Each structure stands twice: as structure tokens, then as C-alpha cells.
Amino acid sequence: MKSEKQKIALLSLAEVIIPSLQTRxxxxxxxxxxxxxxLGDMDTNSQKKIQLLLFALKILSxxxxxxxxxxxxxxxxxxxxxxxxxFPIALIVAGATGLKSLIYVxxxxxxxxxxxxxYQGPLVQRELQKELQRETK
Amino acid sequence: MKLKDCYDVxxxxxxxxxxxxxxxxxxxxxxxxxxxxxxxxxxxxxxNFNQKERDMSRIYFNRGAxxxxxxxIAVAAGRVVGGSTAVYTGVSFRPxxxxxxxxxxxxxxxxxxxxxxxxxxxxIEEMIHVAEPxxxxxxxxxRLFREGCEKLDIPVKRLRLNLKGCQQQGxxxxxxxxxxxxxTLEVQIPLALSRGxxxxxxxxxxxxxxxxxxxxxxxxxxFTEANxxxxxxxxxxxxxxxxAAGSLHTPPLLLRSQKYLRTSPKNIGRxxxxxxxxxxxxxxPQVIKNDRGFPKTYYSDAFSDSEGYYLETSFxxxxxxxxxxxxxxxxxxxxxxxxxxxxxxxxxxxxPARFYNxxxxxxxxxxxLDYRVDxxxxxxxxxxxxxxxxxxxxAGCEEMVFPACxxxxxxxxxxKNLDKLISKRYLNLIKTPLSSAHPQGGARMGADPKxxxxxxxxxxxxxxxxxxxxxxxFPTSVKVNPYETVMLLSHYVAKQVVKRAWGx
Ligand SMILES: Cc1cc2nc3c(=O)[nH]c(=O)nc-3n(C[C@H](O)[C@H](O)[C@H](O)COP(=O)(O)OP(=O)(O)OC[C@H]3O[C@@H](n4cnc5c(N)ncnc54)[C@H](O)[C@@H]3O)c2cc1C
Numbered sequence: 239m240k241s242e243k244q245k246i247a248l249l250s251l252a253e254v255i256i257p258s259l260q261t262r263x264x265x266x267x268x269x270x271x272x273x274x275x276x277l278g279d280m281d282t283n284s285q286k287k288i289q290l291l292l293f294a295l296k297i298l299s300x301x302x303x304x305x306x307x308x309x310x311x312x313x314x315x316x317x318x319x320x321x322x323x324x325f326p327i328a329l330i331v332a333g334a335t336g337l338k339s340l341i342y343v344x345x346x347x348x349x350x351x352x353x354x355x356x357y358q359g360p361l362v363q364r365e366l367q368k369e370l371q372r373e374t375k
Numbered sequence: 376m377k378l379k380d381c382y383d384v385x386x387x388x389x390x391x392x393x394x395x396x397x398x399x400x401x402x403x404x405x406x407x408x409x410x411x412x413x414x415x416x417x418x419x420x421x422x423n424f425n426q427k428e429r430d431m432s433r434i435y436f437n438r439g440a441x442x443x444x445x446x447x448i449a450v451a452a453g454r455v456v457g458g459s460t461a462v463y464t465g466v467s468f469r470p471x472x473x474x475x476x477x478x479x480x481x482x483x484x485x486x487x488x489x490x491x492x493x494x495x496x497x498x499i500e501e502m503i504h505v506a507e508p509x510x511x512x513x514x515x516x517x518r519l520f521r522e523g524c525e526k527l528d529i530p531v532k533r534l535r536l537n538l539k540g541c542q543q544q545g546x547x548x549x550x551x552x553x554x555x556x557x558x559t560l561e562v563q564i565p566l567a568l569s570r571g572x573x574x575x576x577x578x579x580x581x582x583x584x585x586x587x588x589x590x591x592x593x594x595x596x597x598f599t600e601a602n603x604x605x606x607x608x609x610x611x612x613x614x615x616x617x618x619a620a621g622s623l624h625t626p627p628l629l630l631r632s633q634k635y636l637r638t639s640p641k642n643i644g645r646x647x648x649x650x651x652x653x654x655x656x657x658x659x660p661q662v663i664k665n666d667r668g669f670p671k672t673y674y675s676d677a678f679s680d681s682e683g684y685y686l687e688t689s690f691x692x693x694x695x696x697x698x699x700x701x702x703x704x705x706x707x708x709x710x711x712x713x714x715x716x717x718x719x720x721x722x723x724x725x726x727p728a729r730f731y732n733x734x735x736x737x738x739x740x741x742x743x744l745d746y747r748v749d750x751x752x753x754x755x756x757x758x759x760x761x762x763x764x765x766x767x768x769x770a771g772c773e774e775m776v777f778p779a780c781x782x783x784x785x786x787x788x789x790x791k792n793l794d795k796l797i798s799k800r801y802l803n804l805i806k807t808p809l810s811s812a813h814p815q816g817g818a819r820m821g822a823d824p825k826x827x828x829x830x831x832x833x834x835x836x837x838x839x840x841x842x843x844x845x846x847x848x849f850p851t852s853v854k855v856n857p858y859e860t861v862m863l864l865s866h867y868v869a870k871q872v873v874k875r876a877w878g879x
Binding site for chain 1: 424425426427428429432433437438445513544546552559591666692693695696697698703704707708710712713714715737740741797804806807808
């Protein structure tokens with residue numbers, strides 16, 4: 239998952255799932271990094287399903303609203319994703335649910351999200367953490 | 376490290392099953408038994424665990440979620456030296472007598488008797504330090520669970536745990552940095568290594584033949600131990616092969632090896648049970664700091680026979696918690712803001728062993744999980760969800776968000792309507808998938824080769840030197856958290872291997 243278009247689509251969806259992201263562009267960047275880090279370690283089947291869903295997001299939004307997902311306003315994006323979550327094809331619903339879960343895991347495993355939920359994070363502070371972050375980049 | 380031309384025993388996997396077997400074999404190394412353990416995951420030592428969900432979820436297959444084909448359940452399993460015991464919580468149950476009596480009667484596992492179970496588990500429990508935790512370890516999550524149950528006259532019991540020097544950091548499922556959790560990563564594997572067994576990590580076994588194990592060594596990750604063999608493909612000869620790759624990977628390994636084996640593939644991967652679970656959360660008015668302290672000290676088996684489930688305390692880190700809360704958007708974010716006011720209950724449903732529930736392989740030989748949640752399990756889940764909601768309310772919760780619920784939020788005003796609000800009508804496992812950490816079965820042990828994969832001595836049917844020693848042996852779900860039963864069976868099978876290696 240490297241394309242700029244995928245990134246834009248994913249982040250415009252992430253805003254709907256976690257609305258406070260709308261005003262935090264730096265955190266969105268980190269979420270994207272984290273998302274790629276998680277996805278990169280998953281099996282090819284899961285990777286394919288997620289990419290397919292992002293593709294479906296694009297196609298279906300054009301078919302339904304005549305414009306691509308990132309170009310819709312917030313409430314349209316929200317309505318559209320809820321529509322996907324109730325879609326008559328189970329695979330689409332499952333894919334949308336999976337994508338939503340991965341966005342949550344990618345966001346709430348970021349240090350930047352912890353302040354909002356008063357989570358104090360790991361008890362061990364290791365050099366390893368910094369280096370693993372460097373490795374991801 | 377230089378591989379020997381041939382080993383007396385090659386063990387595949389180093390989790391509850393493989394680690395236990397390796398420890399038994401290591402007792403004979405001094406007498407000349409050569410033992411090699413091949414573990415597909417990295418050797419990730421506690422000194423290098425960093426307690427971050429982001430990094431530590433790599434310790435699992437597929438970041439902690441092996442999805443079923445139907446996407447109705449996601450299974451967690453460890454991919455590391457220590458297997459799932461590197462990430463388990465250490466809840467220690469002996470197999471219930473009614474279960475092993477059934478295994479004995481219906482599947483011909485005649486070695487089961489009260490003395491065997493007690494003596495073997497006494498030995499294992501002593502080695503891995505199983506005991507009841509002191510009351511001082513109970514955090515609010517556990518206290519509230521007990522309080523809620525007591526108000527409803529639901530009997531609660533104290534869990535037993537396998538710990539030594541636990542610091543109650545509350546992050547067991549991200550790997551224990553203190554080594555307090557006494558899984559095979561901390562106990563059996565180091566002991567076996569100290570006695571001279573050989574271990575190759577990052578060694579993914581592709582297939583076996585009756586004489587050989589074929590594997591490849593994958594690159595080592597940063598901050599895990601360096602590889603002991605260069606990356607590449609290997610074959611090693613083995614007089615005895617012990618498969619302990621777990622329920623999700625032992626059957627696929629057998630299927631990938633099928634053309635070299637004389638065992639019928641009919642039952643391989645079948646009768647898989649998953650102990651499907653919902654983890655549900657509720658918000659309390661006060662800060663209860665459940666992310667620290669031991670996550671699990673109480674459970675209730677009061678509805679095990681009548682409604683088919685256990686309730687256990689639990690608590691997870693933020694990413695997994697967020698994923699477990701249904702819905703999305705602003706209300707979800709508001710709920711997560713109250714993470715420190717949150718309490719969790721784990722609902723574990725007993726699933727019957729069905730022929731159609733299985734692990735198989737795709738064209739590339741990868742694991743495919745095909746699992747249906749049948750009516751009986753769905754009914755039990757609904758009853759369990761209602762019961763968990765009642766416990767939360769009795770303990771004073773303000774609100775909760777539940778799967779299979781008509782309303783977005785349940786509040787104390789809904790106390791009398793739980794049966795209506797939580798109903799099978801609203802259960803949609805695609806939108807709120809189940810989770811599992813207890814896969815069992817898939818290489819059923821049994822006396823009748825037509826109905827099983829492995830003999831009561833632990834040998835693959837029609838083979839004398841291929842053994843299985845992991846959770847895939849279970850003929851049915853053991854109903855309780857399974858690791859002690861895995862160790863019990865593995866201990867028994869390892870002794871059969873020793874008998875064979877030593878010529879009876
Ligand atoms: C998060 C979590 C919490 C849990 N908590 C508890 C608990 O509190 N109490 C309890 O009783 N149980 C618990 N369990 C379940 C328990 O850990 C398992 O039942 C038990 O470890 C299963 O043992 P096993 O040997 O069958 O498989 P595992 O312990 O999973 O070991 C299998 C090993 O085989 C390796 N492997 C797989 N395929 C290959 C291959 N092709 N080549 C080489 N190596 C391979 C894997 O990497 C792994 O290390 C928990 C599990 C999880 C995931």
C-alpha cells in the first residue's frame with residue numbers, strides 16, 4: 239500500500255471512523271504509517287481484501303454519488319460508509335468491518351491517541367521502541 | 376550451528392505442546408537422544424518486548440487475527456518461540472472430568488484415568504508454578520465482576536494462574552517483560568536448551584515425509600535473536616517426527632505432506648472447535664484503572680452446563696478494545712475517552728465438534744479456516760451476552776455498547792429489557808465478528824482410524840514414527856481454557872515417543 243490515492247482514500251475514511259482526526263493532520267500521517275506497518279505484516283489474502291475494499295470504496299462512491307470518496311463532504315462520507323456496512327453483499331460488509339477494525343488498531347496503538355483516553359502506555363521504555371519506529375520509516 | 380545428518384526426534388513448534396514435549400525429550404539427551412526443535416517464529420526474548428501493541432502484535436500470526444473464510448471469527452495464535460504461551464494469560468484449568476471421561480468412552484482414549492490426570496498435572500503445575508493469585512492482585516475489573524455476580528447470586532470462582540514473580544503490569548497478551556508468566560518460552564524451552572536440545576527459530580516447516588522434515592529459514596526480525604542457520608531451504612532426517620504446530624497449522628502441515636503419507640486425508644483438519652468469544656465493555660462513573668493489575672482473577676462456570684458458556688474477567692489494551700466496541704464515529708470516540716472507566720467481560724462459548732468446521736489449505740498450501748457458528752452456539756452467545764450485561768449493571772455501570780443489541784447503548788434504565796434488547800435477531804457476526812484464542816482439534820485422537828487422525832498413542836494412523844502433540848489432538852472442545860490439557864496430552868505423547876526411540 240504505497241499509492242498516494244490509497245492514502246487519501248484511507249485517511250478520508252479514517253476521519254469518519256475517528257472524527258477528531260479532522261483537525262489533526264499530523265496524527266493522520268502517523269496513522270497512515272501505522273496502518274501500512276500493520277498491513278505489511280499480514281498475509282497476502284488479508285492485504286488483497288483490504289485493497290479490494292479501498293477499490294470498492296472508490297467505485298461505489300462514484301456510482302452512487304458521482305464523485306470519488308475523498309471528494310465527498312464529511313456527512314456524505316459518513317452516510318456512504320454506513321451504507322457499505324449494511325450492504326447486501328456480505329463480503330463488502332465484512333471488508334468494511336475489517337477495514338474499520340484495522341483503522342482503530344492503527345490509531346489507538348499510536349502514542350498520540352493515548353492522551354485522549356488517559357492511557358499511560360507501556361511500563362518499559364526501551365531504545366528498541368525508537369529503533370523500531372525508525373525501521374518502519 | 377551445524378545440523379546433524381539425522382536426529383532421533385524432530386519437534387515442529389515450541390508452544391504449549393512442542394515446548395512440553397521438548398522438555399521431556401531433553402531428559403534423555405545426556406543418555407544420547409538427539410533432539411531438534413524447529414520453530415517457525417522468531418526467538419523473541421522478554422528483554423526485547425516493548426509492550427506496544429504496534430510492535431508486539433507481530434508476535435502473532437497475521438497480527439493477531441487469522442480470519443475465517445466467512446469472516447465471522449478472528450483467531451489469535453502466537454508465532455514465536457513459546458508459541459501461544461508467549462502471549463497467553465496463564466489461566467490454568469485442568470480438563471474437566473466429564474470431558475476426559477467422554478474422550479475415554481467415545482474415542483477410546485483409554486490412558487485417561489484420575490491418577491494419570493492428577494499425577495501428570497501435579498508435575499506440570501509444579502514446574503510452571505500454577506497457583507491461585509493473592510486477593511491483593513485483584514484490580515477493579517475483577518472486584519466489580521465479583522460484586523456484580525454476587526448481587527445476582529451468580530457463583531464466582533477464583534482462577535488459577537501460572538506465574539512466578541508477576542509484576543501485574545496488565546499487558547500479558549503483548550508478551551511478559553518480567554518473565555513472570557511461566558509459559559514454555561520461560562520454563563520448558565530454556566530448560567530443554569540447557570540440557571542440550573537444539574533449536575532453530577524462524578524455521579518454517581513446509582512438509583514432512585516419514586523420514587524427513589523439509590523447512591526453510593526466514594530472515595530474523597530486528598530485536599529478536601539472530602538466526603542460528605543461514606536463510607535458505609533445508610532437509611533434515613528424523614527417526615521420529617513430532618508435530619506441535621497448533622490446531623491451525625498442524626493439519627495444514629499434514630495436508631501439505633499428504634502425498635508422502637499413508638493416512639487418509641478425510642478427517643485431517645476436521646472437528647475444529649474455537650471456543651468462540653465476545654469481549655464486551657461497559658463504562659462506570661468512576662475511574663477504575665483496569666489497564667494495570669492482573670487482568671483475570673475470577674470466572675463463573677455457573678452457566679456452563681445449562682447455557683453453554685463461561686464468563687471470565689478480562690481487559691485489553693486500547694487498539695483491541697477499540698476494535699471490540701461495535702459502532703464507530705463520535706459515540707465510539709466518546710466511549711474510548713472513558714477507557715479508564717471501562718470494565719470488560721469475556722464470554723467464552725462451548726462449541727460442539729462438527730465435521731464441517733475445519734482448517735484446510737489453499738492452492739499455495741496456506742491455512743484456510745472454514746468455520747460456521749451454529750444455532751446452538753448463537754443461542755448460547757445471546758444468553759451469555761444478556762448475563763454479562765446484567766452483571767455490568769448490577770456492578771453499577773453507566774452504559775455499555777453490545778453486539779447483537781437493538782440499541783446503540785444500554786443504560787441502567789434498560790435493566791428489565793435485556794432479553795428484548797439483546798437478541799439473536801440483531802446478531803450479525805459479519806459486523807461484529809467473534810474472536811478466539813483457543814483453537815482445538817483438527818487432528819482428532821481416537822481409536823477408530825475411520826473417525827480420527829491420530830491413534831491413542833499419539834501416532835498418525837498408518838505411521839509408526841510420526842506423532843502429534845498439540846491442541847489439534849482434542850476430540851472435542853475441552854470447554855475450559857485449554858493449555859493445561861495441551862501440556863497433559865503432549866507429556867503423554869512425548870513419553871510414547873521416548874518408548875519408541877528407546878526400543879520400547
Ligand atoms: C492471546 C491468547 C491468550 C490465551 N490465554 C490462555 C489462558 O489464559 N489459558 C489457557 O489455557 N490458554 C490460553 N490460550 C491458549 C493456549 O495458549 C493454547 O491453547 C496453547 O498454547 C496451544 O498449544 P499448541 O502447542 O497447540 O500451539 P501453540 O502454543 O500455538 O504453538 C504452536 C507453535 O508452532 C509454530 N508453528 C506453526 N506452524 C509451523 C510450521 N509450519 N513450522 C514451524 N513452526 C510452526 C508456531 O509458530 C507456534 O510457536 C491463549 C492463547 C492466546 C493466543
